[in-house]
Amino acid sequence: MALPALTGVAMLTAILFVFVVVPDEKVQGVVQRIFYFHVHLAWMAFGGFVFVAATSAWYLRTGSRVADRYAEANAEVGLLFTTLVLITGPLWARPIWGVYWTWDPRLTMTVVLWAIYAAYLMLRRLGNGDETILRYAAVLGIVGVLDIPLLIIAVRLWRGIHPAVMLSDDPEAGLRDPTMIWGVILSGIALGLLFAWLVSLRARFAAIDDQLALRALESERR
């Protein structure tokens, strides 16, 4: 019960900081503020995908329904966050790079990851709760994470550079103001809480679904 309230407070504080307290970044101006969300969204999503692999392995070992529900919840929220990364990125890129999209390594990697977990969820959808398909999905959840390091190397070798926003040669550029660091920390906490809350909500929803299916089965038998 504490999680939604905490998330709400943290989110409001983060929004207040990012939009009111924090000054404009010297070089990029107002659009740089999107990074307070963009960067954390990406890290949370990738973290979620690692959780998918971990809970998938747990599910294959024990057949625990809880593990499977958490794998699904993490994949769904991870995909949602990746989608938000792919929306906030171009919004920033258009004024700064002049284009919405370029085939930069991280952009490419993000869009491929998006496709992997969209396919993962598609497999689950098509399975209709079939135990075998859930096991296949768990295999995919593990294989998907194995692909990430290879993907990172491939896109790095393939294409140029992503802006290292935090580190710049220009002494005036980057996160100079101490409130900026606070903006980064606060939005990180807020988005972390939001991720955790959404995952727990989604897992609970799946648990209720399981119970409903069980009840329906029991009443059929009677």
Add this chain to the structure above:
Amino acid sequence: MWSIVRKDLAIERRTGEMLSSLLLLALLVVLLFAFSLEPERLRGAEFVAGILWTTLLLAGTLALNRSFVLEREAGAWTALALCPLDRGSIYLGKTIANLIFLLVAAVLLLPLLALFLGTTGIAPSWLLPASIVLGTAGFAAVGTLFSAMASRTRAREVLLPLLSFPILAPLLIAAARTTAAGLVGEPLEHVSAWLVLLGAFDLVFLTAGWLTFDYVLEE
């Protein structure tokens, strides 16, 4: 393991289904490229390599779809699962058979593509066979695992490319680069990182498939 390879190859020798459909499809994909893009601009090693891999992936996925259908339809799945063999070996057997199909397809397709897209400046080096073997091995490793999974679902034709294309993205990038380099005889130093990446991809996914096939075969 080898008996599974022999079995798949024997079926293929009798029917010729997989290879002929794969090759015909590949030819059509090349035509699609020529019609939808300006064919005169699709010249040189980069296009030969790029179209070769795109075609192999597209046509190969459709062909791999068939890989487990026979087992499913003929009720041999249970027999395969009951086989007193290590499940990993069944996976390796299937993967080797698929790899042979893909290799044959690639070997037949390559001169065809070179013919269509121009042979000027092409001086193949040993990098070419290396990139093709490493590339198709990774493709077979991923494709066989997912094809077994997809064969269980209703929408298997759509599902297999959906599952395998994103996972194969690093392989496709690396294979296209190394094949292009192999076609024009570029020195090894230019693409050694790519070759290592291809090898790593093969190793990772062959191991992953070998280890997880236990869970895939079980009903």
